[in-house]
Amino acid sequence: MSGDEIIDDQTEIFPTKYWHALEDSRIQCDVCPRACKLKESQRGLCFVRGRRGDAVVLTTYGRSSGFCVDPIEKKPLNHFLPGTPTLSFGTAGCNLACKFCQNWDISKSREIDTLADGAKPELVAQVAQKLGCRSVAFTYNDPVIFMEYAIDIAQACKEIGIATVAVTAGYISPEPRTEFFRHMDATNVDLKAFTEDFYWSITKSHLNDVLETLKYLKHETDTWFEITNLVIPGENDSEREFDEMSAWVVEHLGPDVPMHFSAFHPDYRMMDKPNTPPETLNLARRTALKNGVQHAYVGNVSDRGRASTYCHNCRALLIGRDRYTLTRWGLSDSGACRQCGTPCAGVFDSAPGTWGAKRLPVRMADFNAELG
Numbered sequence: 075m076s077g078d079e080i081i082d083d084q085t086e087i088f089p090t091k092y093w094h095a096l097e098d099s100r101i102q103c104d105v106c107p108r109a110c111k112l113k114e115s116q117r118g119l120c121f122v123r124g125r126r127g128d129a130v131v132l133t134t135y136g137r138s139s140g141f142c143v144d145p146i147e148k149k150p151l152n153h154f155l156p157g158t159p160t161l162s163f164g165t166a167g168c169n170l171a172c173k174f175c176q177n178w179d180i181s182k183s184r185e186i187d188t189l190a191d192g193a194k195p196e197l198v199a200q201v202a203q204k205l206g207c208r209s210v211a212f213t214y215n216d217p218v219i220f221m222e223y224a225i226d227i228a229q230a231c232k233e234i235g236i237a238t239v240a241v242t243a244g245y246i247s248p249e250p251r252t253e254f255f256r257h258m259d260a261t262n263v264d265l266k267a268f269t270e271d272f273y274w275s276i277t278k279s280h281l282n283d284v285l286e287t288l289k290y291l292k293h294e295t296d297t298w299f300e301i302t303n304l305v306i307p308g309e310n311d312s313e314r315e316f317d318e319m320s321a322w323v324v325e326h327l328g329p330d331v332p333m334h335f336s337a338f339h340p341d342y343r344m345m346d347k348p349n350t351p352p353e354t355l356n357l358a359r360r361t362a363l364k365n366g367v368q369h370a371y372v373g374n375v376s377d378r379g380r381a382s383t384y385c386h387n388c389r390a391l392l393i394g395r396d397r398y399t400l401t402r403w404g405l406s407d408s409g410a411c412r413q414c415g416t417p418c419a420g421v422f423d424s425a426p427g428t429w430g431a432k433r434l435p436v437r438m439a440d441f442n443a444e445l446g
Contacts, residue, residue: 153420
């Protein structure tokens with residue numbers, strides 16, 4: 075599958091390596107299981123990768139749809155440096171075709187003009203440091219499609235002690251998956267449903283490829299990861315699906331991988347669906363906890379109790395949350411419950427961050443003269 079857009083001679087390009095030539099003169103992109111087969115100047119479905127000459131190139135290296143400092147909890151990551159700010163950005167395009175996309179203006183963009191800001195990898199890292207961010211997050215659209223840019227930023231960040239975070243659907247092929255996640259300190263994987271029918275009919279992708287990514291993250295990497303499931307009324311909101319999904323997580327990934335059940339709001343090509351009822355999110359959370367998931371959350375709603383972190387042993391409140399603001403800290407310096415001493419899975423500082431719910435838009439051009 076591939077797109078019809080043309081890469082013209084004016085398009086800035088960056089070389090890539092995950093592709094191979096086919097016998098019929100086309101070139102196949104090997105970054106994700108979609109395996110777009112490209113004629114000369116043709117873009118892949120993701121829009122940002124395409125053919126120029128006898129190679130697949132990236133057309134958005136060094137460019138972004140915008141930068142913003144967000145709370146890390148917004149990714150969402152509840153067990154990775156809680157309370158800290160992360161410098162977030164995305165590009166354009168996506169390698170999935172989700173009808174319900176909540177960031178469709180960016181991920182479905184077919185306009186390079188969407189990429190109004192940009193920076194070299196070193197500048198991104200330096201700006202994150204100057205603004206007091208503990209991490210840089212690749213988000214808004216899936217970073218696997220601009221993996222070369224993301225990896226270069228991750229390497230620049232590592233040199234100055236800044237972590238990197240990927241927010242992804244996990245739809246990536248084995249070889250690039252190994253390289254990509256080797257550079258990521260944390261990730262949130264969007265497990266969109268637990269049926270192949272949903273994945274193919276709603277996203278034009280396949281469930282098993284995402285499950286393989288999750289198993290790879292757990293068993294082959296040191297990357298901290300959490301799972302998000304966007305609950306869509308009438309599509310993936312049955313008790314049976316919650317049960318099968320969370321049981322699979324516990325069996326194949328372990329009980330300590332946090333799960334977030336997030337509320338859907340009508341968007342893009344699913345304007346006919348209602349908002350997710352709170353009781354459905356609560357059912358999903360209860361089912362996950364019943365199946366042994368130690369930390370299950372509801373998201374995109376205001377629910378302090380079900381958004382907070384509790385000790386899975388004694389049920390003491392470990393991290394209180396009011397949306398993206400921390401209200402209580404019950405972890406020891408080593409990340410254990412202060413009441414019973416049971417370790418809490420995650421990556422924690424000895425004290426929480428204090429960023430809160432603030433959102434700070436960032437213009438890279440403002441830092442070019444000083445840091446560039």
